[in-house]
Amino acid sequence: MSNASTPCPEDHPLMLAWNSHKQTDEYKNSKHWALAIQPMIQVGDPDADRKRYQLMPVDQREQHIEGSLWAVFCAGYNAAQAARTQREVCPSCGKHDVDRLHRAATMALPEAHYWFCNDCHRQWGVE
């Protein structure tokens, strides 16, 4: 399988998250539907190459699909990491002494993350 990305060590947090994600129904469902697509190719179809690719043997398609799902998973993981490490500033006083807090779900409110300023005690990011 040709994969442009460098191999990820098995104990890397991204790889651990990926292996855990692969056990979920969401992953199995994504893969199932990606494999289920069997397009018709008509003469002169400008999209024929892409469709022919989808008609390759199922084990090959499975490898390519897994590669695509992996790439999307990496993008999501990296975006989440970037958002988490971004320095947050209090919108009221402009101080950096802020904490990202977690609120557990209750009967009335869903689970949420929000910010709390240790200086002026403002909370934000709460739905």
Ligand SMILES: [Zn+2]
């Ligand atoms: Zn503040």
